[in-house]
Amino acid sequence: MMGSADLSRAADASRLVLSGDWTLAHYRPLAGRVAALRGQIEAGTQVDAAALGALDTAGVALLHELLGAERLQRLAGAGSPLGAERRALLATVSDALATEPSPPAGSGHALGDVLEHVGQTMTTFWSHVVGIAGFIGITLETAFAVLLRPRRWRVTSLVANLERTALDAVPIVALLTFLVGAVVAFLGATVLAAFGASIFTVDLIAYSFLREFGVLLTAIIVAGRTASSFTAQIGSMRANEEVDAIRVLGLDPVELLVLPRVAALLLALPMLTFVAMISGIVGGMLVCATKLDISPVMFLSVIENNVGLNHFLVGMAKAPIFAFLIGVIGCLEGFRVSGSAQSVGEHTTSAVVQSIFTVIVVDAVAALFCMEMGW
DSSP states (O other): OBOEEEEEEOSSOEEEEEEEEESGGGHHHHHHHHHHHTTTOOTTOEEEEEEEEEEOHHHHHHHHHHHOHHHHHHHTSTTOSSOHHHHHHHHHHHHHHHTOOOOOOOOOOHHHHHHHHHHHHHHHHHHHHHHHHHHHHHHHHHHHHHHTOGGGOOHHHHHHHHHHHTGGGHHHHHHHHHHHHHHHHHHHHHHHHTTTOTTHHHHHHHHIIIIIIHHHHHHHHHIIIIIHHHHHHHHHHHHTTHHHHHHHTTOOHIIIIIHHHHHHHHHHHHHHHHHHHHHHHHHHHHHHHHHSOOOHHHHHHHHHHHOOHHHHHHHHHHHHHHHHHHHHHHHHHHHTOOSSHHHHHHHHHHHHHHHHHHHHHHHHHHHHHHHHHTO
């Protein structure tokens, strides 16, 4: 039987009689009846629910709208004529509706919204900086502890990660830097030929690849290729609760998962940087030989006479720094995965973006420092 709500008034009091089934099947007519009675119920109105039939959450929501939270709580109390199951349903739904979040406030001033967004972005950026700094400290502390105990070195894991990060990356690094070297040589030949200084194209290629392009391009490739791999691997282990299992076994996840990857990257990136330098110079040498009639012997002779060893050392010195930062960021984002596939994808993207951003910023700071020092 469909539910009903009848309001009767006497000389000194009013009475609300609830009867029938207050369920989802009768929601539309009951909602209209509730809307009609909502403004007529006074504070002293007595509620009679003895004839109340079937009841579900939709009906309780209508009763909450009609009676209010206080009357509904009294109806769910011990003195109610309803059974224990219905009183429990009334109490549960009433508590849920009472704690329902308030609707969001309307949008404020445009300038205030922009400043709020800037503040939130800066807070997020600062939390990322603090998190990376803390994880660097944990990694260094664990590395120094393990370094003094050769039995705890994970040589097999180190070699496996070294193969994936170094050997498998040689073709793409060599090809990309070879093409970039050819492009730089084309640009140098086009611009410098107008001044009759085509021979200085050799110096341009050598300086750019030994100091900047060799290590920077390699670090960007590794950041997109290896940092994402580290994050996906550790993130999948987090999603499968394998990291928690490692901790339950009394082992240190940083020692097992982070140190072998970071150590492999510390060895791989300098080697890849050397390959990138050689490939870029070979690409430029090929263009000089075909477009400027500068033979390979003359090309190498100009490099030997005009380019100092310090430029090579500056480029190679950046490689371990970039490798450490890329490895730490990739592993940290893997540990931040919450457990879902979407989280793995989000943090993998974040690891690549943070790694590339950090590499470029550190390279710019290093270039300014070397310029001021005259290196």
